[in-house]
Amino acid sequence: MSEKNEISGQGLGSDIAIHVAPSPHLSDQTFTTRRMMTDVLIGLLPLVVMSVYVFRMFAVTQLVICVLACMASEFVFVKMRSKPVTLNDFSAVVTGVILALSLPGTAPWYVGVLASVIAIGIGKVIFGGLGMNIFNPAMVGRAFVMIAFASAMGASAYINADGGVDAMSMATPLTAFKQSGVATSILDLFVGVTNGSLGETSAFACLLGGGYLLYRRTASWEIPAGILSTVIVLSAWADMSGGFGGGFVLHQLFGGALLFGTFFIATDPVSSPVTPKGKWIFGIGAGALIMVIRLFSGYPEGVMFAVLLMNAMTPLINRWTIPKPTGVA
Amino acid sequence: MGLFRFKGFPGKGTFPHGIHPPDNKFFSADKAIEVFPTPAKVLLPLLQNIGAPCEPVVKSKQQVAVGELVGKGKAFVSAALHSPVAGKVKKPAMVTLPNGRHMQAIQIAADEDQNPGEVLWEKLSAKDWPTDCISIYDPATISKVIHDAGIVGLGGAAFPTHVKVMPDENKMIDTLMINGCECEPFLTPDYRLMMEAPGAIVTGALLAGRAISAKEIIICVEDNKPLAIERLRRITAQTVIRVAVVQTKYPQGSEKQLVKSVLDLDVPLGGLPSDVGVAMSNVGTIAAIGMAVIKEEPLTHRVISVSGGGIANPKNLFVPIGVSVGELIDYCGGLTKDAARVVSGGPMMGFSFSDMDTPVTKGTSGITVLTHEDVDRENETSCVRCGRCVDACPMNLVPTKLAMASRYKNPALAVKYNINACFECGSCTYVCPANIKLVQLIRTGKQQVAAMNK
Numbered sequence: 001m002s003e004k005n006e007i008s009g010q011g012l013g014s015d016i017a018i019h020v021a022p023s024p025h026l027s028d029q030t031f032t033t034r035r036m037m038t039d040v041l042i043g044l045l046p047l048v049v050m051s052v053y054v055f056r057m058f059a060v061t062q063l064v065i066c067v068l069a070c071m072a073s074e075f076v077f078v079k080m081r082s083k084p085v086t087l088n089d090f091s092a093v094v095t096g097v098i099l100a101l102s103l104p105g106t107a108p109w110y111v112g113v114l115a116s117v118i119a120i121g122i123g124k125v126i127f128g129g130l131g132m133n134i135f136n137p138a139m140v141g142r143a144f145v146m147i148a149f150a151s152a153m154g155a156s157a158y159i160n161a162d163g164g165v166d167a168m169s170m171a172t173p174l175t176a177f178k179q180s181g182v183a184t185s186i187l188d189l190f191v192g193v194t195n196g197s198l199g200e201t202s203a204f205a206c207l208l209g210g211g212y213l214l215y216r217r218t219a220s221w222e223i224p225a226g227i228l229s230t231v232i233v234l235s236a237w238a239d240m241s242g243g244f245g246g247g248f249v250l251h252q253l254f255g256g257a258l259l260f261g262t263f264f265i266a267t268d269p270v271s272s273p274v275t276p277k278g279k280w281i282f283g284i285g286a287g288a289l290i291m292v293i294r295l296f297s298g299y300p301e302g303v304m305f306a307v308l309l310m311n312a313m314t315p316l317i318n319r320w321t322i323p324k325p326t327g328v329a
Numbered sequence: 330m331g332l333f334r335f336k337g338f339p340g341k342g343t344f345p346h347g348i349h350p351p352d353n354k355f356f357s358a359d360k361a362i363e364v365f366p367t368p369a370k371v372l373l374p375l376l377q378n379i380g381a382p383c384e385p386v387v388k389s390k391q392q393v394a395v396g397e398l399v400g401k402g403k404a405f406v407s408a409a410l411h412s413p414v415a416g417k418v419k420k421p422a423m424v425t426l427p428n429g430r431h432m433q434a435i436q437i438a439a440d441e442d443q444n445p446g447e448v449l450w451e452k453l454s455a456k457d458w459p460t461d462c463i464s465i466y467d468p469a470t471i472s473k474v475i476h477d478a479g480i481v482g483l484g485g486a487a488f489p490t491h492v493k494v495m496p497d498e499n500k501m502i503d504t505l506m507i508n509g510c511e512c513e514p515f516l517t518p519d520y521r522l523m524m525e526a527p528g529a530i531v532t533g534a535l536l537a538g539r540a541i542s543a544k545e546i547i548i549c550v551e552d553n554k555p556l557a558i559e560r561l562r563r564i565t566a567q568t569v570i571r572v573a574v575v576q577t578k579y580p581q582g583s584e585k586q587l588v589k590s591v592l593d594l595d596v597p598l599g600g601l602p603s604d605v606g607v608a609m610s611n612v613g614t615i616a617a618i619g620m621a622v623i624k625e626e627p628l629t630h631r632v633i634s635v636s637g638g639g640i641a642n643p644k645n646l647f648v649p650i651g652v653s654v655g656e657l658i659d660y661c662g663g664l665t666k667d668a669a670r671v672v673s674g675g676p677m678m679g680f681s682f683s684d685m686d687t688p689v690t691k692g693t694s695g696i697t698v699l700t701h702e703d704v705d706r707e708n709e710t711s712c713v714r715c716g717r718c719v720d721a722c723p724m725n726l727v728p729t730k731l732a733m734a735s736r737y738k739n740p741a742l743a744v745k746y747n748i749n750a751c752f753e754c755g756s757c758t759y760v761c762p763a764n765i766k767l768v769q770l771i772r773t774g775k776q777q778v779a780a781m782n783k
Contacts, residue, residue, distance in 0.1 A: 023753075276720075327598040
């Protein structure tokens with residue numbers, strides 16, 4: 001395909017080369033893969049700003065470590081496969097930023113580095129690079145360090161009262177709620193002056209960045225719609241039957257990594273279904289798993305596991321949702 | 330726009346999915362049709378339509394008149410061929426058409442001092458087209474005249490028109506749809522014809538409608554052509570013909586999509602509009618029917634646009650079939666410095682070619698010369714399964730799956746994803762952020778499927 005025969009136009013002035021190529025001859029060059037990745041980075045900007053505001057140097061360090069480690073891993077692993085280096089598609093940077101924002105600021109440097117190596121190496125390049133991975137690379141890296149360094153990633157790891165950062169003197173909102181039934185105020189959750197993973201604290205920043213992604217159609221709206229509607233329905237149901245005393249729905253929506261995960265992790269196109277119907281199934285499934293983990297497991301938060309489980313389901317969902325061509329009854 | 334008010338038809342005026350490429354009609358939309366001077370020679374390929382080739386009925390050195398039969402279609406799905414000039418038949422030549430078909434062509438050297446194009450254009454653009462007394466024409470006769478005049482679909486596909494416009498007791502056709510959408514960017518021949526020869530279209534439509542005993546005749550035009558809509562509305566006011574203004578969207582002019590837009594009917598997969606009681610023809614074809622039945626002129630000339638950023642002076646021309654593309658380009662001031670690709674037809678589905686001696690055939694709706702800016706694209710990157718191709722596909726397919734099935738030589742998977750429903754409109758490739766040549770891979774995939782089924 002796409003061979004180009006270079007034949008100069010006959011009798012048309014010898015300096016004009018007329019190329020031959022298969023149709024269509026036009027393409028929309030305003031939207032490329034690199035532009036998509038740039039969009040994600042722009043969408044992440046409010047989260048980055050908020051995390052630096054709340055966690056100061058903790059956030060800056062973690063972001064720098066993860067982005068550099070992801071880019072270096074991409075370079076090394078791609079070289080090992082003797083493939084052309086693909087750093088210029090920015091996908092490693094996106095993985096690095098998302099990974100950093102999903103870690104606690106207090107996690108030591110080697111946690112970030114190892115998570116990056118696993119994310120890019122095991123999560124992406126081993127499957128064949130960008131577009132071939134089954135699981136969201138950042139979540140693969142995070143899941144690895146969460147299990148390998150349980151103490152550096154567990155609920156207590158978020159608290160560092162000596163760090164000079166106010167937010168870090170308290171438990172994360174979902175942990176506080178799970179362990180002692182203390183509900184953080186909805187306004188704090190919305191603005192984001194609470195403890196947690198770097199990018200998850202501010203619901204406002206997530207909505208702002210997520211809204212941009214939806215507006216640019218870089219993230220499909222079906223997945224966030226599926227997740228959020230399921231979480232709303234299930235948490236309202238839990239509130240009514242479990243007597244959480246109202247406000248539970250907003251607490252579940254704005255607390256933890258739900259909005260961050262919904263807009264920036266679950267919408268990763270590579271590891272989510274390709275058809276609109278498949279995206280709905282993916283979103284509803286992820287939303288249900290998040291609520292099951294939050295309500296019934298030992299973990300306060302379930303976004304990461306829910307997304308990874310639904311990633312595994314994605315090939316199957318794609319097979320279920322082969323659309324009927326126009327004209328088939 | 331603002332003209333898009335879709336009323337009085339069952340459909341919504343649009344179809345699911347599709348794309349909005351810049352229409353780029355401004356290059357040639359306001360250029361009135363010029364009659365191209367008679368060229369020194371014409372080259373008439375023996376197969377210009379879907380179906381069987383015709384057989385030459387003239388020998389070399391024989392003198393022929395304008396409109397004289399030079400090739401006769403023997404098969405049912407074939408079309409006759411007439412000389413567009415008075416002149417002398419030369420030795421047969423071999424030509425390669427932009428679609429890659431290599432075949433014999435009748436070569437005719439034109440006599441000097443003639444311009445049959447002027448006469449024909451005068452007749453075509455005249456104001457004397459009748460809208461009453463159509464019933465004096467017998468349906469079977471109309472169909473025979475269409476056959477004898479060598480009329481094929483002028484929208485690009487070049488399907489012999491008599492096969493569609495024929496009284497048939499087995500297939501109930503109740504609606505005649507006349508396609509004036511012209512959804513391909515750059516092309517303007519249909520627009521100019523609607524502007525300058527609406528009478529021929531209206532009479533042709535009434536005749537074609539009579540031939541198939543259609544209860545309803547609808548002319549469909551996209552809402553980016555307000556002046557043509559206005560003109561057609563005025564001229565059809567006293568007739569049974571209705572004008573449907575559909576949304577400007579690619580590929581609105583595809584017959585299945587247009588049937589959906591206007592009538593809200595689904596043409597079955599692998600079927601034709603006739604399966605849902607619709608016959609569809611392009612406005613140029615319909616005007617040719619008028620010319621053949623009322624003015625007794627066979628199809629020897631057609632309107633084409635020579636357009637694009639790579640052409641010095643874009644124009645709409647009334648040209649003899651068989652004139653070389655190079656002559657048309659020279660007539661339009663030649664190529665500009667940044668011309669990069671010459672396309673027969675529009676940029677979405679047209680074929681690019683490099684031999685400027687290629688003749689214009691009955692199905693050539695335009696010559697589009699694209700610039701480097703139009704055709705250059707970044708290198709292909711990996712598919713990230715963003716699903717934009719899925720959102721663009723008017724046939725509701727999953728183009729990325731089809732393309733990857735083709736790339737990894739898995740025809741069974743391609744069949745599962747309904748590869749043969751693809752009509753190669755190019756919407757998926759247009760939107761693909763990874764610049765994957767999806768359509769080209771799908772074409773290859775179809776060949777793999779054909780080989781598998783052997």
